[in-house]
Amino acid sequence: MTHAKHLASALALAALALAAGCDEPSGASGKAAEKPSETAGASAQPAALKPGDAAPDVTFKLHDGREVKLSGLQGKQVLVYFYPKDDTPGCTIQAKGLRDGWADLQAAGLEVYGVSTQDAQSHQAFVEKYELPFPLVVDEGGAISTAFRVPLRNELSARQSFLIGKDGKIKQVWLEVDPKEHAAAILAAAKS
Template sequence: MKSRKHLASPLGAAIAALALLAGCNEPAGAPGGAADKPAQAGASETAQAAPLRPGDAAPDVKLTLHDGREVSLSSLQGKQVLVYFYPKDDTPGCTVQAKGLRDGWADLQAAGLEVYGVSTQDAQSHQAFIEKYELPFPLVVDADGAVSRAFHVPLRNDFATRQSFLIGKDGKIKQVWLEVDPKEHTAAILAAAKS
């Protein structure tokens, strides 16, 4: 019995680690996707405030970008702004999502959109992600989870869940995606920005 218990512990830890890394492997809305599953017992998860809704004022937070610059969200009033949260740099689903935004960049700019990606990795991780995939938009360092909390985005095991917020020119939330399919993300954003 002792040897089985001893083997089960490393195996359980390995499975838990793989589950963590899989957070970006499937779209949040896909059955069995990581964002659809409740956090496992003992996993750290932020207390979930009610989600922000269209018509709510966007939180006035300071965004610390990968290059050290800081942008106050309120300073962007008069522009449409996409703030999208994703679990982890350079993982499959997050890469699909970021590349979709990159590939649709001309259309996003034509729609007058500013784009900010937010996750809890550090500036070095963000810079490497940007360089590897030639991302034309900045990534926000949210190591302490303050930006996620301001937008009521749950953190699961210290990773942001995949959610997106389109902020209108008036500084109010125009559209919210609490479940995001990375492959369809850019098209959905463009449709909402043009409406």
Template sequence: MALNVGDKIPEILGVNQDGVEVKASDYTGRKLVLYFYPKDNTPGCTAEACSLRDNFGDLRKAGYEILGASLDDEKSHKKFIEKQQLPFPLIADTDKRLIEEFGVWGEKKFMGKDYMGILRTTFLINEQGIIEKIIGPKEIKTKDHGQQILNQ
């Protein structure tokens, strides 16, 4: 069952790159960009993360906190954050709990092959933890994603 616009996000979101539990209540009173991406250090995911990094100041001015999530483990996230100088945390959802709860696991195609994976999706969440907008895989522009969120 996927979460939709109007739904409240779960309290326990997962564990970040430092092994610290991340909760929805950590963001109460602030808007949240929760973005799901396929894999650390891949071209599209790096472009998306760097766009969010480059627009971080403006996103914060607009009242947003940023939180990324993928199947990668804490060690991979730590390296990705350091290499790309990301100013926001990443959730290591190695058991796919959050990915499945948000409904971003599905069939993908690459070079003529079908496989299951994370569908690149961004959730814009209000100050009370309610999903206000979902930017789906076909809508996301990885290189301009930060600006895309600001233009919502």
């Protein structure tokens, strides 16, 4: 009986982690779950943004209290990447990949903003723990996710990324993101 209880508990924890979208460092099995058409309430979910669409004119509240208006970044390429939760396996791999490729991303003229629904304190701890050189956006109410049409599951953003061109229009969209390959994919797109 004890073994059965432990197994049931482990399965329940695994299900919760998968629902959060951060347990899959490779993104392999998490990819299908992150497609907007397969999320809860998908019928009410507007169509995903696509290349050529104007980027939403939102104001980012950063982990350090600063605010940045996205339209004020025109003339620069901007990566806005959404991730489910600070300091979880897949999200950490993704953030560390961007950190480790930072010199190349900067050389390509790219500004990077990570967005999730945790508060500023959680973001600050994540930035400090992994020495992230880019800001994290506080999206506690999900308004930024909604503006970018990123699905929320259990109040956590799906893992999606948007590369915005210098003209303020979406240049490339990743609705399925492999955290291990994310930085390389972003760099290649920024250079194209």
